[in-house]
Amino acid sequence: MHRLNPIEKIKTKSASEITTSKLGIGFEKLDRDAFDPEKAYDKISEIGVKWVRIQSGWQKTEKEKGVYDFAWLDSIVDNLLSRGMIPWMCVCYGNQIYGGLAVENFGAVGCPPVLTEEQREAWDNYCEALAKHFFGRVTHFEVWNEPDGRYSWKHGVSAIELGEFTVRTARALRRGNPEVYLIGGALSRVNLPYLNQAFSTGMAEELDAISFHVYSFDDRKLAPSIAALRALLDRYNPALEIIQGESGAQSRPFGNGALKDGAWTPRKQCKHLLRHIIIDLGMGVKFTSYFSAMDMMEALRGKVGDKKSYQDFGYFGVLGAEFDEDGVATGDYPPKPSYYALSYLASLFAGEISPCTLPILPETDTAPHCGNIPTLSWGEIESYGFRLANGSYAYAYWAPVNHLTQDFESAVSFCYAALDEVPKLVDPMDGVVYEIPEGMMERNAYGGIILHRLPIRDYPLLLVFGNIE
Numbered sequence: 001m002h003r004l005n006p007i008e009k010i011k012t013k014s015a016s017e018i019t020t021s022k023l024g025i026g027f028e029k030l031d032r033d034a035f036d037p038e039k040a041y042d043k044i045s046e047i048g049v050k051w052v053r054i055q056s057g058w059q060k061t062e063k064e065k066g067v068y069d070f071a072w073l074d075s076i077v078d079n080l081l082s083r084g085m086i087p088w089m090c091v092c093y094g095n096q097i098y099g100g101l102a103v104e105n106f107g108a109v110g111c112p113p114v115l116t117e118e119q120r121e122a123w124d125n126y127c128e129a130l131a132k133h134f135f136g137r138v139t140h141f142e143v144w145n146e147p148d149g150r151y152s153w154k155h156g157v158s159a160i161e162l163g164e165f166t167v168r169t170a171r172a173l174r175r176g177n178p179e180v181y182l183i184g185g186a187l188s189r190v191n192l193p194y195l196n197q198a199f200s201t202g203m204a205e206e207l208d209a210i211s212f213h214v215y216s217f218d219d220r221k222l223a224p225s226i227a228a229l230r231a232l233l234d235r236y237n238p239a240l241e242i243i244q245g246e247s248g249a250q251s252r253p254f255g256n257g258a259l260k261d262g263a264w265t266p267r268k269q270c271k272h273l274l275r276h277i278i279i280d281l282g283m284g285v286k287f288t289s290y291f292s293a294m295d296m297m298e299a300l301r302g303k304v305g306d307k308k309s310y311q312d313f314g315y316f317g318v319l320g321a322e323f324d325e326d327g328v329a330t331g332d333y334p335p336k337p338s339y340y341a342l343s344y345l346a347s348l349f350a351g352e353i354s355p356c357t358l359p360i361l362p363e364t365d366t367a368p369h370c371g372n373i374p375t376l377s378w379g380e381i382e383s384y385g386f387r388l389a390n391g392s393y394a395y396a397y398w399a400p401v402n403h404l405t406q407d408f409e410s411a412v413s414f415c416y417a418a419l420d421e422v423p424k425l426v427d428p429m430d431g432v433v434y435e436i437p438e439g440m441m442e443r444n445a446y447g448g449i450i451l452h453r454l455p456i457r458d459y460p461l462l463l464v465f466g467n468i469e
Contacts, residue, residue, distance in 0.1 A: 002455060003437065003439075003440060003453075004425060004434035004435065004436060004437070004440075004455070005434060005435040005437060006432050006433070006434055006435075007424070007433055007434065007435045008432075008433045008468075009430075009431045009432055009433065010344045010347050010348055010426065010428075010431040010433065010468065011347065011469065012046070012047075012048055012343045012344065012346075012347045012431070013048045013346070013347045013350055014045050014046050014047075014048060014083075014084065015044075015045045015046075015047070015048055015049065015050055015083055015084035015085045016045065016083060016084030017048070017084070018048055018050060018084070018346075018347075018350045018351070019351065020050065020350075020351055020352055021048070021049060021050040021051070021287070021346065021349065021350055021351070022281055022285070022286070022287040022288060022349065022353060023048075023049045023050065023051070023277065023287065023288060023290075023342070023345070023346045023349060024049050024050060024051025024052060024053060024086075024088075024287050024288065024289035024290070025044055025047065025049045025051075025052055025053070025289060025290050025291075025292065025293050025318070025342075026052075026053045026246060026248075026289055026290065026291040026292035026293060027040075027044070027052045027053060027054050027076075027080075027087075027292070027293050027294075028053060028054065028055050028090070028291075028292060029055065029296055029297070029299060030054065030055065030057070030072075030076060031055050031056070031057025031059070031060045031093070031107060032057075032106070032107040032109075032297070032299055032310075033328060034294070034296040034297050034299065034327075034328065034329060035294045035296050035321065035328065035329035035333075036328075036329070036330075037075075037076055037079065038079075039332070039333050040293055040294060040319060040333055041079045041080070041083060042083070043319060043333060043335065043339075044085070044293050044319075045083035045084060045085060046343070047318070047339065047342055047343045047346055048343055048346035048347050048350065049085070049290075049342065049346050050084070050085055050086050050287075051085075051086050051088055051287050051289060052080050052085045052086065052087050052088070053087075053088055053089075053090060053142075053245060053246070053289050054073075054076055054077070054080075054087050054088070054089055054090070055089070055090045055092055055093075055145070056073065056089050056090065056091045056092065056130060057072075057073065057093075058091075058092070058093065058094065058095045058108070058123070058126055059093065059094065059095040059096060059097075059102070059107065059108045060072060060073075061073065061126070061130075062095060062097070062122075062126055063097065064097070065097055065098075065122070066125070068126065068129050068130075068133070070130075070133050070134075077134065077137050077138060078137075081137060086140075087137075087138055088138065088139075088140035088141070088142065088183075089130075089134070089138050089140070089141050089142065090142040090144070090145050090186065090245075091127060091130065091141055091142065091143055091144065091169065091173070092144050092145045093107060093108045093109050093110060093111060093112075093144075093145070094108035094109075094110075094111030094112060094113055094119075095108055095113065095122070095126075096108055096304075098113060098116075098118060098119045098122050099116070099119075100113075100115055100116070100119065100155075101154050101155060103304070104303060104304055105154065105302065105303065105304065106299060106302030106303055106304055106306075106309065106310045107299060107302065109151075109152070109299065109300055109301075109302070110149075110150075110151050110152040110153060110154040110300065111154055111155075112144065112147070112153060112155075112161075112165060114161060114164075114165055115155065120168070123168075123169070123172070124168060124169075124172040125172075127169055127172035127173050127176065128172045128173070128175045128176040129176060130173070130176065131172075131173040131174070131175075131176030131177040131180055132176035132177060133176075134177075135176070135177045139177075139179065139180060139181050140180075140181045140183060141173050141180055141181070141182060141183065142183040142184070142186055142211055142245065143165070143166045143169045143170065143182070143183065143184050143186070144162070144165070144166075144169075144186055145186050146186055146187065146188040146213060147162045147165075147186065147187075148162075148187050148188050148189070148191050148194050149188045151300045151301055152188075152300065159194045159195070159197035159198040160197060160198070160200070160201060162198050162203075163197070163198035163199065163200065163201030163202070163203040164201050166184045166198070166201075166203045166206065166207070167201055167202055167203055167206050170182045170184070170206040170207060171206070181208045181209070182206060182207045182208050182209075183207065183208065183209045183210070183211050183243060183245075184203060184206070184207045184209075184210055184211070185198075185210040185211050185212060186211050186212075186213070186245055186246075187210075187211070187212045187213060188213050188215075189212070189213070189214060189225075190212050190214065190225040190226070190228065190229050192228060192229070192232055195210070195229075195232065196232060199236050204233070204236035204237040204240060205236075205237060207237070207240060208239075208240065208241065209240055209241040209242065209243050209286060210229070210233060210240055210241075210242060210243070211242075211243040211244070211245035211246075212225075212226075212229065212242070212243075212244060212245065213244075213245055213246040213247055213291075214244070214247050214276075215247060215248070215258035215259050216259075217259060217262060217402075217404065218402075219272070219275050219276055219279060219400070220382075220400055222276065222279045222280070222283075223279055223282070223283055226242065226279075226280075226283040226284075226285070227283065229242060230242060230284075241285075241286040242283075242284070242285050242286060243285060243286050243287060243288075243289075244276075244280045244285050244287075244288040244289060245289050246289055246291045246292075247276050247280075247288070247289075247290065247291060248269075248272075248273065248276075248290050248291035248292060248316040249262070249264060249268070249269045249272035249273065249276075249316065250262065250264040250269065250314060250315040250316055251264055251265065251266045251268075251269040251295075251315045251316075251317075251320075251336055251338065252264055252265070252266075252315045255313060255314050255315040256298045256312035256313060256314050257298040257300075257312070257314035257316070258314075258316075260314075262404050263404055263405075264315070264404070266336050266337045266338065267337065267407075268403055268404055269336070269337070269338045270337050270338045270341045270429055270459065271403040271429075271458060271459040272403065273290060273338050273341060273342060274341055274345065274428055274429070274459045274460050275398065275400075275403070275459055275460060276288075276290075277290065277342075277345060278384055278396045278460045279382075279384070281349065281353070281355060281384070281386065282355045282384030282385075282386070282396070283355070284355050290318070290342060291316050292316050292317055292318075293317055293318060293319055294317040294319050294321060294329055294333065295313065295314065295315045295316070295317040295319070295320050295321040295329060296313065296314065296317065296321065296329045297310055297311060297312060297313055297314075297323070297327040297328075297329075298310075298312040298313065298314045299312070299327070307325070307326060307327065310327055311323070311327040313327070317336070318335065318336055318338045318339035318342055319333040319334065319335060319336065319339065320333065320334050320335075320336055321333055337429075340430070340431065341428055341429050341430075343431075344428045344429075344430075344431040345428045348388070348394070348426065348428065348462070348464075348468070349386070349388070349394075350389060351388070351389025351390070352389050353386050353387065353388050353389055354386065354387050355384060355385065355386055356385045356386060356387050356393070357385055358385035358393055358395050358416070358419070359416055359417050359418050359419065360383075360385070360395055360414050360415070360416040360419075360463075361414065361415055361416075362375070362376065362377040362378055362381060362412060362413065362414060362415075363375075363377075363413040363414055363415040363450055364377060364413070365411075365413035365452060365453060375410070375411045375412050375413045375453060376399060376410055376411070376412045376456055377412070380399060381397050381398065381399055381400070381412060381456065382397065382398055382399075382400045383395060383396060383397040383398075384396050388464075388466070390466065390467055390469065391466060392421075392464055392465055392466025392467055392468070393419065393464070393465040393466060394426075394462045394463070394464050394465075395414075395423075395462065395463040395464075395465075396460040396461070396462045397412070397456065397460065397461060397462075397463075398456065398457060398458060398459055398460045398461065399456055399457065399458050400458075401458050403458045403459065406458070407458070408457060408458035409455065409456070409457050409458075410455075410456050411453040411454065411455060411456060412453075412454055412455075412456040413450060413451060413452050413453055413454065414450070414451045414454065414463075415444070415448050415449070415450045415451075416448060416449055416451075417446075417447065417448040417449075419465045420465075421465040421466050422436065422441070422449075423436065423451075423463040423464055423465045424436070424463070424464050424468065425454065425455075425461060425462070425463055425464075426461065426462040426463075426464055426468070427461055428459075428460065428461075428462065429459060433464075433468060436451060436454070440452045440453065440454070451463075
């Protein structure tokens with residue numbers, strides 16, 4: 001960081017040291033035994049995220065009709081709770097003992113139990129038993145996963161069918177625990193017409209929140225999408241909250257799954273993670289979940305008895321892995337750079353934070369150390385303001401250029417007023433905190449302060465007004 005003085009590093013916190021947070025991580029696919037959770041619990045707890053998304057695994061729980069064995073899921077839930085994390089549960093997928101497409105699809109992925117009355121009744125009974133069994137331990141339940149994608153609603157996508165299924169599932173979960181917090185949607189993208197049609201079934205009145213997933217190379221679409229989603233929800237049920245339930249990026253090319261065609265590197269994964277999380281928080285989501293804790297099989301289109309069909313590995317994890325002949329993640333699960341970037345951000349944003357507009361604007365300037373080019377201004381930057389739990393303010397900013405094709409750096413100047421503190425600059429990529437020297441600050445005729453020629457990157461840097469801790 002040219003001309004800045006490094007003075008400290010963010011002190012990271014484990015989940016048990018944080019009371020509340022809006023940051024989470026995915027811990028999915030344990031219904032298909034994709035990895036060994038015992039080797040990952042401590043590592044993800046040290047990141048400092050609170051919300052951990054898991055999947056309920058009906059087929060793994062009910063192997064004999066009417067008999068539920070929750071032992072495997074109890075272990076996951078209890079291990080997360082004991083380390084200060086909050087498990088929330090995506091209730092999915094189908095069950096081969098009730099026939100249909102679940103018989104041939106690995107893990108019964110994308111096989112909703114809606115085609116026969118026996119399937120529907122069995123699902124209702126399972127959901128009621130699930131909510132009752134985890135009373136006092138799991139409060140947040142999400143209905144299905146990406147039902148607007150053919151891979152996850154295999155007999156044919158239908159918004160009306162999803163709406164009716166969500167209503168029925170919500171009522172079954174509530175019979176098991178009247179206090180459950182119910183999440184619907186889990187959309188693979190912000191598909192407004194699809195969700196609008198699903199709402200025509202009365203789905204919005206049964207829920208507390210709508211979740212969405214966004215995997216996009218162009219994150220400039222994200223904020224307008226969330227704003228439009230908020231507008232739609234307000235038409236039906238203004239009390240509905242928004243949760244970003246799954247979003248991430250790969251750390252290497254030639255993987256499988258979302259964004260697989262990108263020339264990904266560990267550094268590009270970090271940039272993507274930081275940009276997406278800041279946008280989610282800046283747009284006021286209830287919480288945001290990074291996908292995922294682990295490199296693991298994608299397993300959305302696998303076929304029973306055909307190992308090759310589900311050995312389609314994605315490299316979204318903040319923990320890396322090798323894979324055995326069954327497609328299970330093996331090795332020591334080493335942390336990637338994204339692990340540390342997420343940890344620094346989780347500690348900085350620990351506690352009750354809220355998005356806010358701050359009295360800061362870009363200032364026209366020149367950057368001698370960049371060849372006297374003008375500093376970036378207005379439409380060339382993306383920025384979000386936050387009030388942190390300790391009363392400090394944070395201003396995150398970056399250049400929203402294509403971070404897959406370049407490693408961007410330049411300069412930007414800001415003018416601010418009515419913020420009494422001289423800010424520090426934080427780089428969440430490596431956690432270093434910088435002091436801004438007096439030579440880079442100027443007080444104008446009206447008492448405002450101009451910060452001259454600060455660094456700007458293609459990932460968020462943060463000006464923090466007040467204490468970091």
